[in-house]
Amino acid sequence: MKNDIVGFTPRESYDAPENTLAAFKLALERDTDAWETDIHFTKDNILVCCHDAHTERTCDKRMVISESTFEELQTLDACNKKEQYKGEKIPRFADLLAMFPQGKLLFTEIKISHPDIVDAMMDEIDKSGVSRDQIIVISFYADMIKLCKERYPEMKALYLHSLGVKEDGSFVLAPEELLALLEDIHADGLDGRANKNYLTPEFAAELAKRDLSLAIWTVDDVETAEYFINTVHPEAITSNRAAYLQGVIDLGQEQ
Numbered sequence: 001m002k003n004d005i006v007g008f009t010p011r012e013s014y015d016a017p018e019n020t021l022a023a024f025k026l027a028l029e030r031d032t033d034a035w036e037t038d039i040h041f042t043k044d045n046i047l048v049c050c051h052d053a054h055t056e057r058t059c060d061k062r063m064v065i066s067e068s069t070f071e072e073l074q075t076l077d078a079c080n081k082k083e084q085y086k087g088e089k090i091p092r093f094a095d096l097l098a099m100f101p102q103g104k105l106l107f108t109e110i111k112i113s114h115p116d117i118v119d120a121m122m123d124e125i126d127k128s129g130v131s132r133d134q135i136i137v138i139s140f141y142a143d144m145i146k147l148c149k150e151r152y153p154e155m156k157a158l159y160l161h162s163l164g165v166k167e168d169g170s171f172v173l174a175p176e177e178l179l180a181l182l183e184d185i186h187a188d189g190l191d192g193r194a195n196k197n198y199l200t201p202e203f204a205a206e207l208a209k210r211d212l213s214l215a216i217w218t219v220d221d222v223e224t225a226e227y228f229i230n231t232v233h234p235e236a237i238t239s240n241r242a243a244y245l246q247g248v249i250d251l252g253q254e255q
Helices: 021-029 093-099 117-128 142-151 175-184 201-209 222-231 242-254
Strands: 007-010 034-041 047-049 105-110 135-139 156-161 189-193 213-217 236-239
Touching: 021 034, 021 093, 021 242, 034 093, 034 117, 047 093, 047 117, 093 105, 093 117, 105 117, 105 236, 117 142, 135 142, 142 156, 156 175, 156 213, 175 189, 175 201, 201 213, 222 236, 222 242, 236 242
Parallel strands: 007 034, 007 236, 034 105, 105 135, 135 156, 156 189, 189 213, 213 236
Antiparallel strands: 034 047
């Protein structure tokens, strides 16, 4: 039987370079339930998929995305040290949408706080023909979640948070403060880091009581995934090896 989450949100970057068409093709081939990507504006206002604000970690040369044109970014090799994928490029968000299948979910992380990026994202989604109800917007920027819900209230939007801990052991943002923030920005829920001390059954119950969704990032091992599935029942778990985890956990539940 299937577990009770929507699915593992994959980057499939365990096997292919993250945020490239190669990784998205793997997600397509492996029939994963949902995909995840990160979007930035280039200097010429093209939305591209890349995790970081610059390319130093994932490409063969450092460029700041917001200070580079799309054409300039295309000179980079985005294989991220995976030699079998040498020559892979940073894709446009439109390129991802063009290959995105029906019946799946796309978690789209807004990586910058910019007043125009929400409308630009929605314009690309609508031009692609991908249904709005297939998109889940996520962002660490509370103002971007609030803006998205103000302009497009029908869109599902989750607030990303690291659920960090201070040196004295207290949380950077206490659970009651986080719940208040989610309400203030009209978020549909939380997409939180896999922190077992924060994401307790009690906190998950509070989210559920307020009709707020819970997603978790980033989990790449079976033990941690099973722990969260069995204790807080998230709607989604982001993983770099989603198809593998889904296969192992589903097989275990069928036995």
